[in-house]
Amino acid sequence: MPVIDAPNKLSLAQSLVAEHYAVRGGDLLAGGFTIEALAERFGTPLYIYDAEVMRRSFGALKIALSGFASIVFSIKANPNPAIARIFVDLGAGIEIASVGEYERARQAGVAPHAILFAGPGKRDDELSHVVKHGIGEIHLESLEEMMRLDAIAARAGTHVAVSLRINPVSAAQGGAMRMGGKPSPFGFDEEQVDDVLRALASTVYLDLCGVHMFAGTQILDADTLLTQWRHGIEVAAHVARATKRPLRSIDLGGGLGIPYYAGDKPLDLAAVRQGLDAVLQIKQAEPLLRDTRIIVEPGRYLAGPGGLYVARVIASKTSRGMRFLVTDGGMHHHLAASGNLGQVVKRDYPVIAPARLDATALERVVVAGPLCTPLDTLARAADLPALKAGDLIAVMQSGAYGLSASPTAFLSHKAPSEVLVDNGTVTAI
Numbered sequence: 001m002p003v004i005d006a007p008n009k010l011s012l013a014q015s016l017v018a019e020h021y022a023v024r025g026g027d028l029l030a031g032g033f034t035i036e037a038l039a040e041r042f043g044t045p046l047y048i049y050d051a052e053v054m055r056r057s058f059g060a061l062k063i064a065l066s067g068f069a070s071i072v073f074s075i076k077a078n079p080n081p082a083i084a085r086i087f088v089d090l091g092a093g094i095e096i097a098s099v100g101e102y103e104r105a106r107q108a109g110v111a112p113h114a115i116l117f118a119g120p121g122k123r124d125d126e127l128s129h130v131v132k133h134g135i136g137e138i139h140l141e142s143l144e145e146m147m148r149l150d151a152i153a154a155r156a157g158t159h160v161a162v163s164l165r166i167n168p169v170s171a172a173q174g175g176a177m178r179m180g181g182k183p184s185p186f187g188f189d190e191e192q193v194d195d196v197l198r199a200l201a202s203t204v205y206l207d208l209c210g211v212h213m214f215a216g217t218q219i220l221d222a223d224t225l226l227t228q229w230r231h232g233i234e235v236a237a238h239v240a241r242a243t244k245r246p247l248r249s250i251d252l253g254g255g256l257g258i259p260y261y262a263g264d265k266p267l268d269l270a271a272v273r274q275g276l277d278a279v280l281q282i283k284q285a286e287p288l289l290r291d292t293r294i295i296v297e298p299g300r301y302l303a304g305p306g307g308l309y310v311a312r313v314i315a316s317k318t319s320r321g322m323r324f325l326v327t328d329g330g331m332h333h334h335l336a337a338s339g340n341l342g343q344v345v346k347r348d349y350p351v352i353a354p355a356r357l358d359a360t361a362l363e364r365v366v367v368a369g370p371l372c373t374p375l376d377t378l379a380r381a382a383d384l385p386a387l388k389a390g391d392l393i394a395v396m397q398s399g400a401y402g403l404s405a406s407p408t409a410f411l412s413h414k415a416p417s418e419v420l421v422d423n424g425t426v427t428a429i
Helices: 012-020 035-042 051-064 081-088 099-107 124-133 143-156 190-201 222-243 269-284 300-306
Strands: 003-005 022-024 027-030 046-050 070-074 093-096 115-117 137-140 160-167 206-213 249-251 293-296 307-319 322-327 361-368 377-384 392-395 417-422 425-428
Touching (some): 035 307, 035 417, 035 425, 046 051, 046 300, 051 070, 051 269, 070 081, 099 115, 137 249, 143 190, 143 206
Parallel strands (some): 137 160, 160 206, 206 249, 322 361
Antiparallel strands (some): 003 361, 046 307, 307 322, 307 392, 417 425
8 A cells, every 4th residue: 555654734633633632652642541541441442532622612612602602512412421511510501302311411410490402303201201300491393392382381280481493594504414494393484483473372381481593503614603693683583572572592502513524624713702792782782682691502512522432453454455444343333433424425534543643654544344334434535554453543523423323233232431531530431
């Protein structure tokens, strides 16, 4: 195979290593531990989460949004309670989409009033559970759900705070996965808002507290994000005027992206911060919104950069001129990295050799997992040192939509361990 000299320009993987991690010799350090030491102790495949990296992500976003919005962690990104607790301890609420996530949020230590419940398919037993045990807001997504919840609240003899999830017009959509501006199972179409408000006025036990809008995800462009946020506040102002009452909250959704692929640029938080004054002016211009709390609910932005998926090379081989590394981990543990979680064009996550970062000669390889399908490919064109059986690879940006978003039962392989490292301590979670 041809040897590739390490480029002068930093690759995405090198940039991420420099931004988030320490390096000693050729070893990447997470929480003060080498990846090799953690792999020896806990085995591979292995998810390693660095608490300090996650805290830094939260802190940077909190500074950027200071005076504008509160942060709520979208627990679907990583439902491990130990991960959610990192953000809860920093003051975050939790956004859930199932009663299972509700229980994980409670295990993470969040108070019921700091939990938001969204999702288009909430069952009656789930709604009854959160009404009984406490919930901050339930985000309504259909008229049937509205009427079912009113009946559940009536049986419980309690009023429930609800927000309307709005499917925005196409002008407000954006991001890698667009969730608005088209027919959708998510929320009420923006054009139907007045009819929905009339239906909500006929309920007895539902108290309108806010509006929820989520137009897209994996957004790396600050202007796109700000456009969506402006539109969300304009819709909230319309709702407040139509009901002639102030709103308690405006949930602008998540969607803040992180760089996964070559050529991706990180979301510019300074540009986001610079554009917030104009967004706030829209809010303050409506008297019914002046005291309204704005919520932003990121998931991957907070958890993603702090995660590594580590696998060990089982075999190396050349097939018809192409070099393959076959590892003990693959798409059954990290579906997103294989390009099979909604990606139309399959591109490579940043992959590194965490014990060979000082290598100067690289070769282009395919990193394949152990499953009996060609879909099980973690990288199609990774530039790595010459690795052999026993060496490690690590997939970066793996703290979100990793293990819980993957088909772990496929081929009945053993589940990977998950460990949390935190400045010299390591805990199996």
